[in-house]
Amino acid sequence: MIDVRSATVQFGGVTALKEVDLAVDRGRVCAVIGPNGSGKTTLFNTISGFVSPTAGSVLVDGRDVTRVAADGRARLGLARTFQTPRVDVEATVRETVLCGFLPSTRSGLLAALIRTPRVQREERRLATEVDELLERFGLEGHAGHRLSELPMGLVRIVDVARAxxxxxxxxxxxxxxxxxxxxxxxxxxxxxxxxxxxxxxxxLVEHNFVLVQDVSEHVVVLERGAVLAEGAPGVVAEDPRVVDVYLGVTDEDSALETT
Structure with missing residues (x-):
């Protein structure tokens, strides 16, 4: 489980997160929503190790990783995508997805240079697994295309496949x-x-609330860096505070629409 406990993040005099608690269990989908500037990306960066909290802690499977760097957290099993994909636009789709396997490869530099039988077996395994991922994400027809040739929507799909x-x-x-x-x-x-x-x-951080309702089991709503509400998607969608600050339709608006 990812367990965020009372995470507070301050940048100078600005409090980007304020005592945020969050739990993500294996096998479940949790979504974080909120208006722009509510702290969603800061929370992601705090969990993945790109930002250190001013106070509070982050645990992964019971281990305190609050001061562990991003690469160390990746080795513990955390993978992430970014709002703006961080990719080499001159790389092909296949090369980009293959890069995602690099942290788990077992061959050393010397073995790779002389192409030992173990390296060759690993190369065949990776090639097969890349093909499987490309097929899963509907990318097999774009395998040889450079990312610069693709629309941003497909680049995002490639980024998820790489993760x-x-x-x-x-x-x-x-x-x-x-x-x-x-x-x-x-x-x-x-x-x-x-x-x-x-x-x-x-x-999942996502603005598309229809998608959030479709896929998530638990939703956390942030407002000005703090947790405004949380619960099942249907419960959150009916919370007047969430409707007012995020979903954009107040009771007064609804009344006006019916008159």
Whole structure:
């Protein structure tokens, strides 16, 4: 379980997170929503090790990783995507997804240079696994395309596939549906459900609340860096505070629409 306890993050005199608690269990999907500037990305960065909290702690499977760097957390099974994908636009789709496997490769530099039988077996295994991921995400027809040749929606799908190549225990997705077509969103939803069904804990930051309701089991709503509400998607959707600050339809608005 990812266990965030009373996480507070301050940048100078600005409090970006204020005593936030969050739990992500293996095999479940948790979503974080909130208006722009509510602290969603700061929370992601705190969990993944790109930001150190001013106070509070982050635990992964019972281990305190509050002061562990991002690469150390990745080795513990955390994988993430970014709101703006961090990719080499000149790399091909296949090369990008293959990069996701690198942290789990077992061959050393010398063995790779002389191409020992073990290295050759590993290369064949990776090639097969890359092909399987490309097929799962509908990317097999784009395998040789450079990322610069693809629309942003497909680049986001490639980024998710690369994160899954790390074989994570926990997958953090930052705005993965932005720019995706309806068909691509449906593919994303099915893959999120699939990886959760395989025992991966998924934490999702997403503005598309319809998608959030479709795929998540628990929703946390942030407002000005603090938790405003949390619960099942249907419960959160009916919370007047959430409707007012995030979903954008107040009781007064509804009354006006019916008169």
């Amino acid at each position: 899954m190549a790390m074989r994570p225990k926990y997958l953090l997705l930052d705005e993965p549906a932005a720019g995706l077509t309806t068909d691509e969103q449906q593919l994303l939803v099915s893959e999120i459900r699939r990886v959760a069904g395989e025992g991966v804990g998924v934490l």
